Amino acid sequence: MRQELLLTMGAIIIIYQMFMLGRTIGSSLLLLKQEGYYDLGAVEKALLLFKRGDDDQKLGNLRKDVQKWNNILPKPKGWEEFKFGEIRAYFGCHEYAGDRTKPLLTLKDWEYLRSKYIEIVDKHAVFDDPVPPTDGYSFDENGPPPYYASHGVRGRGLFASRDIKKGEIIHDGERSDIEFSGGETWRKFIFSLPRNRACDVIDWSWTQKKSGDGKNRLLSAMDISILLNGDKDNNINVMPMSSISNQFYALRDIKMGEELLTDYDVYETVWADVGL
Ligand SMILES: C[S@@+](CC[C@H](N)C(=O)[O-])C[C@H]1O[C@@H](n2cnc3c(N)ncnc32)[C@H](O)[C@@H]1O
Incomplete structure (x- = not known):
């Protein structure tokens, strides 16, 4: 009984993790598309997708990385x-x-x-x-x-x-x-x-x-x-x-x-x- 409970909990955790990973990949892919993944190589894209989470701050970092890799300079004041x-x-x-x-x-x-x-x-x-x-x-x-x-x-x-x-x-x-x-x-x-x-x-x-x-x-x-x-x-x-x-x-x-x-x-x- 205890073993079944543990297995069920394990399965729920795995499904949840897969769901979160799917969301992360989905939102990251969307962002890469919006930002223009243009010059990025496959390795850079994969790194970007897997190193980032899906909350706003992490997506903000992803945006900065894409801009940096794409060589898009930040807009200066004025x-x-x-x-x-x-x-x-x-x-x-x-x-x-x-x-x-x-x-x-x-x-x-x-x-x-x-x-x-x-x-x-x-x-x-x-x-x-x-x-x-x-x-x-x-x-x-x-x-x-x-x-x-x-x-x-x-x-x-x-x-x-x-x-x-x-x-x-x-x-x-x-x-x-x-x-x-x-x-x-x-x-x-x-x-x-x-x-x-x-x-x-x-x-x-x-x-x-x-x-x-x-x-x-x-x-x-x-x-x-x-x-x-x-x-x-x-x-x-x-x-x-x-x-x-x-x-x-x-x-x-x-x-x-x-x-x-x-x-x-x-x-x-x-x-x-x-x-x-
Ligand atoms: C309309 S673009 C021509 C294409 C340009 N060569 C390129 O690679 O993008 C105009 C620029 O080309 C360069 N260019 C045009 N005529 C040139 C010439 N006779 N010798 C060297 N550079 C020239 C200058 O940098 C100029 O601002």
Whole structure:
């Protein structure tokens, strides 16, 4: 009788422990999903799941760990008012920008960036282009634009995937650029990202008018088209049709494998116009 009672109690304890473990794993998995488990390896994820409990404080620790492992910096005091230069300095992007060995973004990286854009910037944004961001976007009926992303002397950049004729349109930002309603949303987005991605988007943002007398817009892109490097004079081989256009054409014949280079000064970047 006593033995049966002990067995029953043992079984109840085991079931209870399994229930608690299930809850812990469930809530931790949910939190990992919310926080973006992005860069975490399987071992880190497993460690996070099993080292933590399920009360608020422990979940708070889990959140900190995920942010640390994801390299998401804590928001500094007064971040809501930070200007462009202050944000760039806070993330230490100068050093990152100078690294010409930065890896190309994987499909998972682009998907993470896009999911954060939907979460923070525009809940109705849809990224359903059949062309993957690692190839660009649907440029025309043949698929992606005539370039691919790779590394060159300027670091990550775009290279002609075939011979291109002078005058050909090679990129249409109307099909791939994304817009931020203003500096406030952009700031929230940047501060939600891991450091490297934050520095990427800081480097990948610009302001531009879309009509002659229009206001300056805050733009970026979330596919390889954003890797177009800038240069000067004779090196420039692609240009926008005008300072208010997002369509780029070839200034001269370009050979397959040549890096595509534009003149960044075509668009006047005025961060103050967009609240930065
Ligand atoms: C739109 S991004 C171009 C893609 C960039 N190379 C990357 O890896 O993310 C603009 C940034 O690229 C870098 N860049 C652009 N043109 C460059 C050049 N000619 N030489 C070195 N870096 C360049 C600068 O850091 C610039 O802020």
